[in-house]
Amino acid sequence: MQRHTITPRNNWQAAVEKLGFGFHTADVPYWDENAYYEFSLSEVTQIETATAELWGMCLEAVQYVIDHKLYHKFAIPDRAIAVIEKSWNDDVPAIYGRFDFGFDGTALKLFEFNADTPTSLFEAGIIQWFWLQDFASHKDQFNSVHERLIDYWKYLKPYLHEGILHFTCVKHSLEDLTTAEYMRDCAIQAGIPTKLVFIDDIGWNQEECEFVDLEDQEIKNIFKLYPWEWMVNEPFFDQLLLNPEVYWIEPAWKMILSNKAILPVLWKLYPNCPYVLECYFEEENRLKDYVKKPIYSREGANISIIKDGQILAETRGIYGKEGFICQQTFNIPRFGSKIPIIGSWVIGQQPSGMGIREDDSLITGNTSCFIPHLINN
């Protein structure tokens, strides 16, 4: 893995906006093509293999959590358990997830799994691919995101309830809208009829006991870019319990995998796995050098790095009341001042590509930049 500094394409902003990428720059640049990462084929194969193996291990871990009723360790409320178990037993369609890895050129270690509402999908699948066509079209990229999404929607089509597949996200985030619309784009290409409804416009028809969109059309299948851990605390969760036949995608069992409490479970089940870092719930922690993470946390919030009992770095935020896990530290080499994290996608049970985010900080947050990559054979 190497980092190369390059000159961005002339007027690259117009090029990416033409693709529908409207959030390339926020307060700070997010899409950054002043550099790219180069991987060897064997490195990419290593990432691909790890992604496939970890996905299988994660499914085993979900079964373990359900079998042993470990929901309290995940701060999952009792009233959500039936929904989780039904979605697992019914094999409700699930589409995607993103493993975040640290890589030192030899060892590849799992930091977390974004299993419920992972973003940066559009950047990984589309934007960096078209960047490669302009920059070095003769090179390859670990990227079959787009094809896999379309293929998997095609595969799932017969398993959905008949009718419309709705898509939903929050109203005021272009990033979220882009991710949801990109996913809808792929479903349309798979031949599925779709509609967009913003999450707060979803209605509940009390007479028919069904969720409806703004045209009062029944919602039977819905892809949500909206976290389960929020939904369980919102008023309509009571209504959701009244109509358990709706396919919410990602399904409710992703509440187990998207929770950082899955990390000590993975360590307990697979202590010899080369990809899993030693990890404990805070009350059982025996590590001296570790990263303390809230079991619910987004964008790198409320994370502390502790070395010999001293706080090396920490971030603020609103999370932590549900508890913490402690994960062994892993040193990622810096490239200049930059520290890269690999986001490896699993789509339809298969490793499907990756995106790199980098930061000057040891903790990847919402200001980290997305950097394209290529494979040099």
Place this chain on the structure above:
Amino acid sequence: MKKSKVVNLVLITAALASCSKPKPDWDSNEVYMRSDTTANYTHTQGMHLSPFLWYYAFRPYGMFYGGRYHHSGYYSSSLSERSNIGRSAMKGAAIRGGFGGSHSFSVSS
């Protein structure tokens, strides 16, 4: 590993290329609303919007009968239920705003 050379987008380019991030244009005027004469007035929940955005924040619903449009309520989570429901027999059967109230700008993860 290599993806196909042709990558098509049927929806997203057209839908999003001209899309700008919506930013509420805050207005300091206090606003109290009710959906009909049988509902209570309540202060709207922090949504002091310009007239331009008013329609999007408070989309009305209702129906025509007897040659007149009868307003039944608003598709809005910014209006409390007691001011949106009232006792009008014309109310639609759907209530809205039961999801999405976690007030986060983005779910990014």
